[in-house]
Amino acid sequence: MALSYLDRSNIGNARIAGMENDLNLYSNSCEWLLTIFYISYIVFGPLALVYRVVPPHKWAAFCVLGWGICGTLQSVTYSWGGMMAARFFLGAFEVSFAPGITYVLSFFYLRNELGLRCGMYLSAAPLATCFAGALAYWITSGHPHGISSWRLLFLVEGLPGFVAAAITWFFISDSPEKARFLTEEELVVARARLVRQVGKEEAVKVHRINWTEVWGAMCDLKNWATAIMWFACNVAFSSLPVFLPTILSQMGFSSINAQGLSAPPSFLAFLVVFFSTWIADRTSQRGFTILFLSLIGAAGYILLAVSTGTGVRYAGVFLAAAGIFPTIGNILPWVMNNQGSDTRRGTGIAIINVVGQCGPLLGTRLYPMSEQPYYRKGMWVCAVFMLFNGALALSLRFLLVWENKKLDEKFGSVASQKPDMAPGGEENSGPRFRYIL
Numbered sequence: 001m002a003l004s005y006l007d008r009s010n011i012g013n014a015r016i017a018g019m020e021n022d023l024n025l026y027s028n029s030c031e032w033l034l035t036i037f038y039i040s041y042i043v044f045g046p047l048a049l050v051y052r053v054v055p056p057h058k059w060a061a062f063c064v065l066g067w068g069i070c071g072t073l074q075s076v077t078y079s080w081g082g083m084m085a086a087r088f089f090l091g092a093f094e095v096s097f098a099p100g101i102t103y104v105l106s107f108f109y110l111r112n113e114l115g116l117r118c119g120m121y122l123s124a125a126p127l128a129t130c131f132a133g134a135l136a137y138w139i140t141s142g143h144p145h146g147i148s149s150w151r152l153l154f155l156v157e158g159l160p161g162f163v164a165a166a167i168t169w170f171f172i173s174d175s176p177e178k179a180r181f182l183t184e185e186e187l188v189v190a191r192a193r194l195v196r197q198v199g200k201e202e203a204v205k206v207h208r209i210n211w212t213e214v215w216g217a218m219c220d221l222k223n224w225a226t227a228i229m230w231f232a233c234n235v236a237f238s239s240l241p242v243f244l245p246t247i248l249s250q251m252g253f254s255s256i257n258a259q260g261l262s263a264p265p266s267f268l269a270f271l272v273v274f275f276s277t278w279i280a281d282r283t284s285q286r287g288f289t290i291l292f293l294s295l296i297g298a299a300g301y302i303l304l305a306v307s308t309g310t311g312v313r314y315a316g317v318f319l320a321a322a323g324i325f326p327t328i329g330n331i332l333p334w335v336m337n338n339q340g341s342d343t344r345r346g347t348g349i350a351i352i353n354v355v356g357q358c359g360p361l362l363g364t365r366l367y368p369m370s371e372q373p374y375y376r377k378g379m380w381v382c383a384v385f386m387l388f389n390g391a392l393a394l395s396l397r398f399l400l401v402w403e404n405k406k407l408d409e410k411f412g413s414v415a416s417q418k419p420d421m422a423p424g425g426e427e428n429s430g431p432r433f434r435y436i437l
Contacts, residue, residue, distance in 0.1 A: 068161020
């Protein structure tokens with residue numbers, strides 16, 4: 001995950017490290033390099049369901065190898081068209097891998113265990129952004145011979161993908177039953193947990209897509225609500241990592257210092273992702289968590305929009321990062337928390353990929369050079385979308401409370417039920433299934 005975000009966000013570091021001048025790019029050309037990446041994200045988003053039919057270690061290794069190749073090829077492009085092609089296929093391989101891994105985690109963990117595990121995985125995004133800034137600072141502050149700094153940046157951050165592909169092939173387990181690191185006793189426990197999750201022994205061994213459940217998930221309002229939330233967050237999420245070095249450079253910092261100063265806000269976001277997903281798991285209050293984080297992110301963007309002082313604006317960057325990344329980290333597990341089967345969870349991921357990744361089509365065009373140095377319009381747009389996201393989270397929570405009350409009226413409260421009253425499994429919309437708020 002960290003490597004995928006390195007390859008995704010390093011275009012912003014490369015832009016101020018000389019790529020813009022070397023390739024004769026103007027503002028609109030740079031925006032298209034960001035937009036084309038997310039167009040492929042939309043087109044190939046449904047491929048998250050492939051994890052249901054192809055062994056995850058094979059599919060993941062193929063995708064990691066693909067983005068390693070595309071990320072490295074960015075270092076040898078000499079035209080805008082060549083960079084556009086590399087970015088398109090980079091997005092195709094990344095979307096086939098990254099969101100689907102959180103879906104694979106649902107094969108191993110129960111619903112109330114997913115948030116922190118997804119948070120551990122998704123926290124690699126701000127950590128990678130942090131590392132990208134520090135790495136870009138190290139590369140661009142030196143004086144390499146025979147190669148431009150931005151080309152060396154793509155090369156250094158693309159080549160590890162080849163090693164990661166080999167590691168992925170050998171170390172990702174397709175299911176708990178195939179995990180080589182588990183003892184015999186642990187395998188028995190893992191098998192029992194799987195039966196508890198899907199409801200019956202036979203379903204554990206079925207690795208195929210249930211098209212009836214795909215349709216059911218498509219008709220579920222909750223999936224579309226989280227998809228719109230993902231869209232709203234992605235307007236800001238897609239723009240912050242790639243434009244942050246540019247925003248900082250417009251605050252008066254040198255290109256080299258802007259690279260380094262982009263790291264601390266991302267590290268704070270990394271810590272908040274861990275803490276917020278853990279809190280949401282422990283309290284089963286993911287909706288309120290998302291609302292709170294959305295307000296923090298909106299506050300950061302409002303500071304950036306209304307202030308002119310460098311110190312205040314840099315503080316706004318911290319708040320924006322601490323709101324955006326953790327909000328994304330909590331929306332994704334909320335999708336899987338409230339779907340009752342593997343197929344429905346996979347379909348939910350596919351829906352938010354297709355709908356949510358339309359957000360970057362707007363987000364990547366919010367900071368044209370004509371609006372420097374403050375980019376007020378872009379800051380206000382991001383603030384409004386973060387507030388909209390918080391309102392959606394609160395509305396969805398009200399809906400889930402209402403649906404839980406209906407389930408209590410139908411089956412009685414979970415506390416009053418006996419274990420044998422739930423033959424369909426706790427996560428298969430049976431008598432003991434309740435939505436996580």
